[in-house]
Amino acid sequence: MASKTKKAVIDQKKYFDALSKQFEMVQILNEKGEVVHPELMPDLNDDQLVELMTRMVWTRVLDQRSISLNRQGRLGFYAPTAGQEASQLASHYALDKADYILPGYRDVPQLIWHGLPLTKAFLFSRGHFAGNQYPDDLNVLPPQIIIGAQIVQAAGVALGLKKRDKKQVVITYTGDGGSSQGDFYEGMNFAGAFHAPAIFVVQNNQFAISTPREKQTAAPTLAQKAVAAGIVGIQVDGMDPLAVYAATHFARERAVNGEGPTLIETLTYRYGPHTLSGDDPTRYRTKELDGEWELKDPIVRFRAFLEEKGLWNEEKENEVIEQAKEEIKTAIKEADATPKQKVTDLLNNMYETPTASVKEQLAIYEAKESK
Amino acid sequence: MAQKTMIQAITDALAVELKNDENVLVFGEDVGKNGGVFRATEGLQDEFGEERVFDTPLAESGIGGLAIGLALEGYRPVPEIQFFGFVFEVMDSVVGQMARLRYRTGGTRTAPITIRAPFGGGVHTPELHADNLEGLMAQSPGLKVVIPSTPYDAKGLLISAIRDNDPVVFLEHMKLYRSFREEVPEGEYTVPLGKAAVRREGTDVTIIAYGAMVQESVKAAEALEKDGVSAEVIDLRTISPLDTETIVTSVKKTGRVVMVQEAQKQAGIAANVIAEINDRAILSLEAPVMRVTAPDSVFPFSQAEQVWLPNHNDIIQRVKEVLAF
Numbered sequence: 159m160a161s162k163t164k165k166a167v168i169d170q171k172k173y174f175d176a177l178s179k180q181f182e183m184v185q186i187l188n189e190k191g192e193v194v195h196p197e198l199m200p201d202l203n204d205d206q207l208v209e210l211m212t213r214m215v216w217t218r219v220l221d222q223r224s225i226s227l228n229r230q231g232r233l234g235f236y237a238p239t240a241g242q243e244a245s246q247l248a249s250h251y252a253l254d255k256a257d258y259i260l261p262g263y264r265d266v267p268q269l270i271w272h273g274l275p276l277t278k279a280f281l282f283s284r285g286h287f288a289g290n291q292y293p294d295d296l297n298v299l300p301p302q303i304i305i306g307a308q309i310v311q312a313a314g315v316a317l318g319l320k321k322r323d324k325k326q327v328v329i330t331y332t333g334d335g336g337s338s339q340g341d342f343y344e345g346m347n348f349a350g351a352f353h354a355p356a357i358f359v360v361q362n363n364q365f366a367i368s369t370p371r372e373k374q375t376a377a378p379t380l381a382q383k384a385v386a387a388g389i390v391g392i393q394v395d396g397m398d399p400l401a402v403y404a405a406t407h408f409a410r411e412r413a414v415n416g417e418g419p420t421l422i423e424t425l426t427y428r429y430g431p432h433t434l435s436g437d438d439p440t441r442y443r444t445k446e447l448d449g450e451w452e453l454k455d456p457i458v459r460f461r462a463f464l465e466e467k468g469l470w471n472e473e474k475e476n477e478v479i480e481q482a483k484e485e486i487k488t489a490i491k492e493a494d495a496t497p498k499q500k501v502t503d504l505l506n507n508m509y510e511t512p513t514a515s516v517k518e519q520l521a522i523y524e525a526k527e528s529k
Numbered sequence: 530m531a532q533k534t535m536i537q538a539i540t541d542a543l544a545v546e547l548k549n550d551e552n553v554l555v556f557g558e559d560v561g562k563n564g565g566v567f568r569a570t571e572g573l574q575d576e577f578g579e580e581r582v583f584d585t586p587l588a589e590s591g592i593g594g595l596a597i598g599l600a601l602e603g604y605r606p607v608p609e610i611q612f613f614g615f616v617f618e619v620m621d622s623v624v625g626q627m628a629r630l631r632y633r634t635g636g637t638r639t640a641p642i643t644i645r646a647p648f649g650g651g652v653h654t655p656e657l658h659a660d661n662l663e664g665l666m667a668q669s670p671g672l673k674v675v676i677p678s679t680p681y682d683a684k685g686l687l688i689s690a691i692r693d694n695d696p697v698v699f700l701e702h703m704k705l706y707r708s709f710r711e712e713v714p715e716g717e718y719t720v721p722l723g724k725a726a727v728r729r730e731g732t733d734v735t736i737i738a739y740g741a742m743v744q745e746s747v748k749a750a751e752a753l754e755k756d757g758v759s760a761e762v763i764d765l766r767t768i769s770p771l772d773t774e775t776i777v778t779s780v781k782k783t784g785r786v787v788m789v790q791e792a793q794k795q796a797g798i799a800a801n802v803i804a805e806i807n808d809r810a811i812l813s814l815e816a817p818v819m820r821v822t823a824p825d826s827v828f829p830f831s832q833a834e835q836v837w838l839p840n841h842n843d844i845i846q847r848v849k850e851v852l853a854f
Contacts (some may be wrong), residue, residue: 292636314598
């Protein structure tokens, strides 16, 4: 009897070990840019690899320029993105143009690469409605400020795509802190119950403002929260563009084949503050931790990988940097030239047909504005 | 024409719109096979299929998000919140999201969503089923808030609400669901949003009400008539935006007003109606505009409803105070 009991205990341990390993981090490129999992290598040709690097470098420049434009008062609300290029852009690169994006407030780069004119991104930052006026065929919403709201809305878009029999998906992004919201669970659970084509990305950049990820939950991974919704969960190295791309591509294939939603946790880091609205990361983050993550920089490792293959060099990178700076300069000028907002604009955007009360107020402000 | 209860008129309106527009979707907790906890959606899933009329998981916030997402894909969602006391779970989706969608996208995306929800006292429901929370909705720019008091209006207003290209909160008073029948035309017809109805013409005092308080007001007016007082009763029908034109026309005729709501004094929309009258017709007033409301406590334990809810006697008393001012 005794030996039988002992055997059962050993089996249990194996069982639970296997469970915990289910959510171990998927990596393809290590920090030196070496392929550690060739069997997972995504099917990307040389041009596509170069395009992905181009986007990552361009977006790093956008982040640097956005920070300085913000400091000069030429931009408003801005949530830094440096460090998250692989997480944001490689996940986006796995999408189709017709796919939907429901971004969080830090996910402006995905919108830009989906087709949002840079000028509009800058107008969003400044707080101008024209920044959120999107072309009809751009399947995205403006960055969501209410953390979690994009997740329940994504479940609805996904159900809509399924009902229309479209071979498209919706992707939505939140952070590590966002995974504690009720809407995060509800959105995943709804998409799961409806077998709807959604991809939920949790960009775990280790901190929600000053609160470290460990204080959000006792769960050892955020990917395992998928279990509560009965959907597939994957944790990837969010500093590894190839792993992020491969996981998103896999999730997209599953979704368009009617196999339901996937949750992807990307382990990443923001080098900058939470936002530029007064957050000071030195209050809660050590230099050592910053240094550790700087070694994992997605651009550094992807550069090494591409250089090894003879696909990238300093000259090429400088070209991208110069081009980014030029485009940013032009976009800021266009933003400057956008007409100022009037109260009548805001009132006119409230309803299809203004209510009697709005009509009265329109008359009052029209008179004011014509002075 | 057929004699219908309000709940039958509502089902009828949903069927008309499901037939008219293939983008109309009806969903919520137990609205499918079960036909809704009040039978408001009875038979609709059988007639239109599970793709059009379906149940959801038990999560109001998720339902709100679902509606917004479906609207982005070109659908015309008609979600149900089982009882409006549960709106707090979905306040962000309603007030923080769908009410703002047109504005925040500069008119490029819209939310043609109609949220149906029962509310209202007098039927001894458990906690947080009957609360009068319309005031919260009426304070939210971007929403329209409709509260019918008759079967005829319920059908016509609901069809208008569903066809409206902006979000509408459509609140159905539980006590009125089956309390009386009325002639309701077959097929489609609309009652315009934002337009009040004069339920009873009068010359001495204007009683303004909505929801279950309309019937109480008519009852009060009938009693007052026996005392030689001619009361005009206005049913607001839409509480946001207000039909100030109909209100002001009546006030200018009678010079005296009592504003009636089932909600607590600090809630509802009575204060807003009074402010509009003060702004627009103060020179016509012979007396201050007075209110009939519930007391400022939490909605009563069910056995205390009768002493708490405002009724026709409260209205009669208040009218007499206004006349004697």
